[in-house]
Amino acid sequence: MKPLSKKQKAVLAQLAARAYKSLVAVGCPLDDQTAWRKEQQQEVTGKESMMEMTQQDYVPLTRHFLSLAAGRNVYIDDNTYNDMDKAIHRLQDMMERHVALDELRVSHFTRSIHSTRSKLHPVSIVRLTPLSILPS
16 A cells, blocks of 8 residues: 655644643643644554554545544545546546547648648639629
8 A cells, every 4th residue: 555645644743732722722731732733643553653543544544634624524525546446547548648649640641741732733812702792
């Protein structure tokens, strides 16, 4: 499993700080913020350090810190995808790229044909006069 990205670690640290401040504001006697965050991480994920955490740990820990900050259970939409969703997305992406490449090839082919024909048979410019000017 992939480790947490730097952005995910930053988000978790910010959520932990928000939860810590809301608990202190309510009157909970807490020690050092970093030590408290590590205790919470250990409790939720079984890992004290964010360096050890993987993608599977992100959503539960985020939910935990948000629920502490809000003072109640908060539901977060889980944006993680299962393997079938990922496969479908990859297939759709490949099909879209294939269609785009085919359209690019067709436009390049038609341009090359047009430029070849225009070199062989130059197109003369014809001016059209409006019908109202023509004598009746």
